[in-house]
Amino acid sequence: MPATIDDVARLAGVSTATVSRALRGLPNVAPATRDRVARAANLLDYVPDPAASALAAGRTNVIGVVVPTIGRWSHARILEVVSDIATTAGLDVLPVMLASPAARDFFLTSHPFRRRVDGLVVAEVPLDVTDVARLAEGRPVATIGLELDDVDTVLADEQAGVAAATRHLLDLGHTDITFIGDTDSTATLVGPRRRREGFESVLAAAGHPTSGDRVVETQPTATGGAAAMTLLLEQPRPPTAVITASDEMALGAMEVARARGLSIPGDLSVVGLDDQPIAQYVGLTTVARDVTRMATVAADWVVAAVAAMETPGEGVAAVPARHRMVRTSLVVRRSTGPPAMVVDDRDGDSRGDLD
Amino acid sequence: MPATIDDVARLAGVSTATVSRALRGLPNVAPATRDRVARAANLLDYVPDPAASALAAGRTNVIGVVVPTIGRWSHARILEVVSDIATTAGLDVLPVMLASPAARDFFLTSHPFRRRVDGLVVAEVPLDVTDVARLAEGRPVATIGLELDDVDTVLADEQAGVAAATRHLLDLGHTDITFIGDTDSTATLVGPRRRREGFESVLAAAGHPTSGDRVVETQPTATGGAAAMTLLLEQPRPPTAVITASDEMALGAMEVARARGLSIPGDLSVVGLDDQPIAQYVGLTTVARDVTRMATVAADWVVAAVAAMETPGEGVAAVPARHRMVRTSLVVRRSTGPPAMVVDDRDGDSRGDLD
């Protein structure tokens, strides 16, 4: 049986209250006493029982992290960063993966975090204010990728990033560009919509049509990207460039193109999103999001709020919500280049491309 | 304030003991009573406090998952699978990432899991029996990728997989093959050694020398693979094929080769390890490990042992440890092919290659 606080108190010759104070570094403990307690605890290999602490203090020292899955690099990275920061602050992490809408619904109605966490980070899961409030139940919460007025949020400026990518392709001479976006857009999960807007605004400004047939939507996975590219290549006039909503999609699209005998970037330019480590090693041009920074900001907020909290659950101070926008940047590698020469006007198709 | 068991008891007109039994589906509760309790709990949105349960029952309903990082796909996948299985069994997961030796040492001496988890899964972290015992402190534990006599272990047959890859390259006509392994091999973390043995045994059987200069060791990341490939390409006589210890390494190696103007597989064949989803989309020939199966087996063992446990910490029944070997398979894609024709004997180099 592991040692308890009583064992330490007995060995140090003090009360359990003093042991508790001494070990947690609380004020009003004589240096000599603190020392004696520390030595006793050390001798006994004493580790406080987190359950007992949680029950007595009303705080769990755990923060919840909600992500869609960890199959996508950015989600795994968010979990990793939050976990690092939490650990440094002496907190544990409770990861929750909500891949399916069913999982989401069940999760929302089961009060999963009640009495389980002191605060939480919610990343890229399509939830509205009501959902987030239901999860948080008054505890500090920060979201990543969600736009919610009354909640702390961290967003990447993906609109600007995709706009830069679109300009890059136009500058290279492309006129047939398709955006392969992801489907999970909701009012609050703004990334998908913002990316699309970045794409369409640049095309419009350049005098290109921005009709729906320049946008395809699918899952943000390699499989999704491959499926979308397959569709596009069946069109009479496939695009010479695609911008995708994730590096994974970009890789899927590239593979399908290659399998069809197209060369990249000769026959098809491809742009990803995230700049995960692998992107560099496959030469992928991509819109870099600083996922590490986003996760760091969100985690720091939550950790600070939890630390500042007297008793969790009694509500967070009603300060105005913070909204942080993290810059994106276009990283040009070898998956984009000028389109192949167009030798003729093709079959009289007269869509209003730039000339 | 959330409802407590007392609120439910009052509303249902029974004692808290009965509420506790009814809600946990224990026997010896009258159906009508069970119903009444369920309705009361539902009405009050009652969720038991896990800390109070843990303290009273002596079990936490949490299982720990130790992985090196989640930057590598296989590690993230293991965490995801264990998490899924735990959730289904009504358990939470406590993830711990031990990237550095320093983190490992600190972690080992701080009794991190004491009173925190009911069981644990340890994956691919170089720990010996003593370390694992110190973490488990008598609780059920299963390891992935570690060979420990008295502990449940799941291993992939990577020796056979790499051997198959080596044979594949020999069959294609390669004679200069280098193995790019990872460095973290220890007596217990057997993957690195087994892979190397798979490589060397096939070369030896084919009458090739297996001297050290056919093996390079580095980090199992894209960066590591790139660094190793850079070194190899500086040699007077670079290999025509490399086998790596992870898909990430393979991608790094491929990129360096391409940057040097080499074509793949024309000038260089590359084999990875894992078959993560992206491998398919970059056309990587790779030794597939069924990571999902490995994680499932380990998680099932631990979850079952935890469920069977009366009071955690009172020691696991001394049954013989289970050792499961999961098959690997070679997936041939377009990163491997016959070597380019050798037009001359080069500069009199007389290493004993097959002719």
Place this chain on the structure above:
DNA sequence: CTGAAAGCGCTTACAG
């Protein structure tokens, strides 16, 4: 600066 004591919200023999 320190201690005695109540209490956090459950579970579990024990008795009936």
Place this chain on the structure above:
DNA sequence: CTGAAAGCGCTTACAG
């Protein structure tokens, strides 16, 4: 089948 009561191992006013 059910309840009263002890107890899990801490923290925290409160009193000194």
